Amino acid sequence: MKKLEGKIAIITGGNSGIGLATAKRYVEEGAYVYITGRRQKELDLAAERIGRNVTAVQGDVAVTADLDRLYEQVRSEQGRVDIVFANAGIGVWAPIEHVAESCFDSIFNVNVRGVFFTVQKALPLMPDGSSVILCGSSSATKGMPGLSVYIASKAALRGFARSWSAELKPRRIRVNVLTPGPTETPIFGKAGLPADQIDAMKSKVASETLTGVFADPDEIAxxxxxxxxxxxxxxxxxxxxxxxxxAQV
Structure with missing residues (x-):
C-alpha cells in the first residue's frame, strides 16, 4: 500500500522547487494534492507536470481572504485535510542597514503570518492524527550575512512547531519543521542580487555542506x-x- 493512500494534502508554494517536488511525491504515494501559488501561469504548468490527482488554486498566503477561498474549495470538494505542508516562503538579501520596512513586512507576511494562518484555517478540516509540516531553513541555525530578516522569519517556525504540538496534543495532530539546507530552487534568483553575486553566494554556501553541492528538491520531498x-x-x-x-557540523 502506498504511504499516503487516500490522503488529502495542501502544499503552499507548490508551483516550483521543493513544493512542486513534494506534490509529485505525494501524488505518487496516493494522495490528492491542492497546490497554491501567486502566479496562475506557473501553477497551471506545475499541475500539468504533476499530471493527476492535483488541483491548483491561485492565492497568496499573506492574504487571509485567499486562504479562506482555498479552504472553502477543499471543504466543498473533499471535506477534510490530512496533510498541510506550509512551504511558501520568500527571501531578499539585504544588509541590516539597507532593510526597508516594506521588505521586512513582505518577508514576515509570507514566512510567518502566512504560515500561521495557513495552519490555523486548516485546523477545522483536519482529522485527529493529521500532520502539519513547516518548511524551515538551515540558515536559521547557521546564520548568514545579509539574510537576517529571512533567517528570523524561518527561526520563528521552530517556536510555532513546539507550541502547536503541545496545544494540539488532544487531537494528536503532529507539527514538525522540515529544514532544508542549500537546495536548487528559484528563491536564489529572487534574492535581488546580480547574477555574478548569486553565483558566488551559491558557491560559498555549497562549500559549507559535506557534499559540496546543493540538494535536488526531490531529496527534500x-x-x-x-x-x-x-x-x-x-x-x-x-x-x-x-x-x-x-548546519550540523
Missing part, C-alpha cells in the same frame, strides 16, 4: 513524504534537518 506518513507518528514538535550537514 522524500523527507516531506516521511513526515506526512504514518512512518513518523512518534515524531512531534521536531526540527528535521535535510541539509547535507550545512
Amino acid at each position: 522524500k523527507a516531506a513524504v516521511f513526515l506526512a506518513s504514518d512512518d513518523s507518528t512518534f515524531i512531534i514538535g521536531a526540527d528535521i534537518p535535510v541539509d547535507g550537514g550545512h
Whole structure:
C-alpha cells in the first residue's frame, strides 16, 4: 500500500522547487494534492507536470481572504485535510542597514503570518492524527550575512512547531519543521542580487555542506513524504534537518 493512500494534502508554494517536488511525491504515494501559488501561469504548468490527482488554486498566503477561498474549495470538494505542508516562503538579501520596512513586512507576511494562518484555517478540516509540516531553513541555525530578516522569519517556525504540538496534543495532530539546507530552487534568483553575486553566494554556501553541492528538491520531498506518513507518528514538535550537514557540523 502506498504511504499516503487516500490522503488529502495542501502544499503552499507548490508551483516550483521543493513544493512542486513534494506534490509529485505525494501524488505518487496516493494522495490528492491542492497546490497554491501567486502566479496562475506557473501553477497551471506545475499541475500539468504533476499530471493527476492535483488541483491548483491561485492565492497568496499573506492574504487571509485567499486562504479562506482555498479552504472553502477543499471543504466543498473533499471535506477534510490530512496533510498541510506550509512551504511558501520568500527571501531578499539585504544588509541590516539597507532593510526597508516594506521588505521586512513582505518577508514576515509570507514566512510567518502566512504560515500561521495557513495552519490555523486548516485546523477545522483536519482529522485527529493529521500532520502539519513547516518548511524551515538551515540558515536559521547557521546564520548568514545579509539574510537576517529571512533567517528570523524561518527561526520563528521552530517556536510555532513546539507550541502547536503541545496545544494540539488532544487531537494528536503532529507539527514538525522540515529544514532544508542549500537546495536548487528559484528563491536564489529572487534574492535581488546580480547574477555574478548569486553565483558566488551559491558557491560559498555549497562549500559549507559535506557534499559540496546543493540538494535536488526531490531529496527534500522524500523527507516531506516521511513526515506526512504514518512512518513518523512518534515524531512531534521536531526540527528535521535535510541539509547535507550545512548546519550540523
